[in-house]
Amino acid sequence: MALARKPADPLHAFAAHDHGNCSRDALARAEAITTAAGARLTPVRRRALEILLEDHRALGAYDVLNRLAGEGFGNQPPVAYRALEFLVAHGLAHRIQRLNAFTACTHIGNAHSPAFLICRSCSTVAEAAAGAIRTALDAAADEQGFVVEMSTIEALGLCPACRSAAA
Amino acid sequence: MALARKPADPLHAFAAHDHGNCSRDALARAEAITTAAGARLTPVRRRALEILLEDHRALGAYDVLNRLAGEGFGNQPPVAYRALEFLVAHGLAHRIQRLNAFTACTHIGNAHSPAFLICRSCSTVAEAAAGAIRTALDAAADEQGFVVEMSTIEALGLCPACRSAAA
């Protein structure tokens, strides 16, 4: 299919972009990926992803739960936690540790473990390629004989727009 | 005083070391630092730090609270959270986001924002210099026009001892 040939957009959350497209595209990729994995993007899961895709922010599990509950899905915590867990497990969303919150992946389909850039002013969350960072981390760990299996890299700061606004 | 001249040990949590010394030294540094800052290392705060210093692991706020409560201090959450907040604010302890837990700083007195190496087997937490990592992170952020103000860098993996044991 077309999706398979099209590389992930180099677009990031801070750049001006057609977010309707961004969001629709993510959903289409999500369908493709889960199908390929033999998993099912059921209504709750799909809706949870759509909710996360509404903007490039992170939502708490209870924020998602309230939205789902208001739309006729279950209204108990496991409903949200399970849907979010599924999305994270399939690389459709990420968990932001600092925020105890979840954000839709902006590079669905590309295996990655990104660094997150969190704007302290507008709360937008962007993903950054973590390759070089991870290399530096592995090197630092290696000095102590430690082998890194997974890493959490999250930065708090100001996005370009909020920085301009502040100046 | 002697402490001021002596650089922080290059020792890290995974290396064999005289932990009695390690711990006593940290406490002495903590006294010096808080005094210099015009702050007071009161009994609860000091005791909370001693508890964290017992080993190179991270303890949850409620773990610390239970210990404090058992020793005659208050037994309500704010008692622990306030002491821990003080320790973190003065660079005597760090918060580990992934674990919702706190660990004594192993480099008290050196301004730093380290990377944490967390062993998934023995739960030991070590600090690694984050200079190069931070440089890579700043560069990745800069590509998107983002300015990093603070960063969380935490790695999960296997420490040298547990790696040997597993082999």
Place this chain on the structure above:
DNA sequence: TCTATGTATGTTATATTATAACAGGTCAAC
């Protein structure tokens, strides 16, 4: 010495985040 001020401790109460355990429903494989 007195007293105002900032700071520290303690308590009650509540908010927020997360998981365990079980019951019922759907669906495809056998």
Place this chain on the structure above:
DNA sequence: GTTGACCTGTTATAATATAACATACATAGA
């Protein structure tokens, strides 16, 4: 048509964290 895997939903509770208020205690001017 029964089995077994998986998904949804519920009840209940655990774990983490903060708000708000009351009391005590420093210590630095008056």
